[in-house]
Amino acid sequence: MTLRFHYGSGSPYAWRVWLALEHKAIPYELHSISFADRQHKSPDYLAINPRGKVPAIVDGDFALYESAAILEYLDERFADGPSLFPGDIRGRAVVRRRVQESDHCFSAALDPLLRTVLFTPRERWDEAAIAAAREGFAAELRFWETGMGDAFLAGAQPSAADFTLYPHIALGLRIDKRKPDVDVAGLVGPRFGAWMRRVEALPYLERTIPPHWRPRQDQT
Numbered sequence: 001m002t003l004r005f006h007y008g009s010g011s012p013y014a015w016r017v018w019l020a021l022e023h024k025a026i027p028y029e030l031h032s033i034s035f036a037d038r039q040h041k042s043p044d045y046l047a048i049n050p051r052g053k054v055p056a057i058v059d060g061d062f063a064l065y066e067s068a069a070i071l072e073y074l075d076e077r078f079a080d081g082p083s084l085f086p087g088d089i090r091g092r093a094v095v096r097r098r099v100q101e102s103d104h105c106f107s108a109a110l111d112p113l114l115r116t117v118l119f120t121p122r123e124r125w126d127e128a129a130i131a132a133a134r135e136g137f138a139a140e141l142r143f144w145e146t147g148m149g150d151a152f153l154a155g156a157q158p159s160a161a162d163f164t165l166y167p168h169i170a171l172g173l174r175i176d177k178r179k180p181d182v183d184v185a186g187l188v189g190p191r192f193g194a195w196m197r198r199v200e201a202l203p204y205l206e207r208t209i210p211p212h213w214r215p216r217q218d219q220t
Contacts, residue, residue, distance in 0.1 A: 012167030098161030109140035
């Protein structure tokens with residue numbers, strides 16, 4: 001039975017699972033959840049994830065939510081092929097540390113900027129609050145810049161760490177489309193930018209781009 005993947009377009013947590021499924025070449029059915037239609041709060045979906053959030057997977061008679069747990073499950077359940085947590089015990093620990101840093105440090109630094117720009121009506125924008133949020137995120141990006149190497153986050157091959165961090169920064173860059181003078185792109189250092197390009201060169205990345213982010217002519 002093909003695994004079912006429930007996702008919401010633009011959710012960085014759902015996107016990481018999508019990247020993992022493609023990376024491991026796991027057959028899956030894609031089920032889009034509309035937030036506008038509150039499908040994430042429907043009885044059918046709440047039976048899969050009672051917290052009413054995305055993503056979630058259904059593998060036979062087993063349902064699982066929480067993206068970090070899903071990645072661990074996929075790596076063990078489908079052990080053939082490329083790993084999401086490669087290496088020895090120390091290498092896997094680094095991957096897990098990077099996942100935690102992405103979720104609890106990088107995302108936490110980005111959230112104030114998302115709230116003050118993307119999730120606040122234009123007429124209520126507070127320029128001082130936006131500037132302060134931008135500086136906080138800039139400090140976090142500077143921290144990551146110093147730790148970037150010449151490959152992926154935890155070695156020569158992409159891992160759960162890369163699939164966790166990339167959707168967060170991709171979402172952050174959407175801020176520039178709504179308020180260009182914030183210039184999130186200008187905060188990205190050369191080593192961080194080179195890492196982004198390595199992720200973007202993965203052959204399956206294009207298939208996972210959130211549908212509502214695509215130019216209208218590319219949508220089907």
